[in-house]
Amino acid sequence: MNIKELNKKKVPIVKIDKSLNKYDDIVLFPDKLKKANKMLRTVGLPKPAKKHQR
Amino acid sequence: MKLPKYPLAAGDNLTTFEFTSEGSKGRIIKLVQYSQTNLKDIFNLAFGDKDIATGKINDTNISNNGDSEKVLATIVATVYAFTEKYPGAYVYATGSTKGRTRLYRMGISKYFSEVKDDFEIYGELSDSWENFRKEVDYEGFLVKRKK
Numbered sequence: 593m594n595i596k597e598l599n600k601k602k603v604p605i606v607k608i609d610k611s612l613n614k615y616d617d618i619v620l621f622p623d624k625l626k627k628a629n630k631m632l633r634t635v636g637l638p639k640p641a642k643k644h645q646r
Numbered sequence: 647m648k649l650p651k652y653p654l655a656a657g658d659n660l661t662t663f664e665f666t667s668e669g670s671k672g673r674i675i676k677l678v679q680y681s682q683t684n685l686k687d688i689f690n691l692a693f694g695d696k697d698i699a700t701g702k703i704n705d706t707n708i709s710n711n712g713d714s715e716k717v718l719a720t721i722v723a724t725v726y727a728f729t730e731k732y733p734g735a736y737v738y739a740t741g742s743t744k745g746r747t748r749l750y751r752m753g754i755s756k757y758f759s760e761v762k763d764d765f766e767i768y769g770e771l772s773d774s775w776e777n778f779r780k781e782v783d784y785e786g787f788l789v790k791r792k793k
Contacts, residue, residue, distance in 0.1 A: 602764065603730050604654050604723040612657035612664055620662075620679045620703045621692035628683050628690035628738045631770065631786060637688070637736065638768045638775035638788065 649719040656724075660731045661689075663724045664696075669711030676717065677703055678724045680737065687732070691739040693721060706742050718753045722761065729765075729791035740770075740786035748783060755780040765789045 619625050652665040663678040678693040694705030711717075729735060741747030754767065758780060761767070768775040769784035778787070 602723075602760075603726045604651060606660065606663070606727050607653065607655045608658060609655035609664065610658065612655065612662045613659070614657075615662040615677070615679060616657060616659055619681050620677060621681070621690070621694065621705050624692040624705065624740065624742070625681045625683065625690045627740055627786075628681075628688075631738065631740075632683055632685050632688065635770060635773050635775065638766075 650716050651720040651723050667711050669713040671711045688736045691737050733791050736790045738788050
């Protein structure tokens, strides 16, 4: 598979780098996570789409 | 996606991704992290530059490396990879400033036609969610992989 074909794939090929596992228990962007949790408290999730009724 | 992307590396859990931006200012290591929020299956997406000297991450820096489209395409690729592994996950993203959030909106708009068949995409507006529309300035974004 050449680069052009690779670029057309939506799900990318990801090389596993175990050195990145060290971030599993670290929040690298705490301010963003705080904003996300605030959003979940105040806004919540989108309501499920209503099914069309006949 | 037809746009060029950078090669991606990730930890075993596919929650942290790394790639190297290459542009007019040289090579900049980017880290993308999906963090579990207080609610199950809802993750926050954030990314920033890694300072090679200190190892510190900066998500307010504007790199101006001349490759923003390729960077954005690569970040969208991480959303595909992450939601392939966690198909039931919601992914939330917002910018560190209004300007950055606007850039995210422009980015989503750019790829909308390519990703709308794969994701439910919502925009956060005045403390509620609506289906994403290209021309609206949202406060945040939420995506979920379609089944």
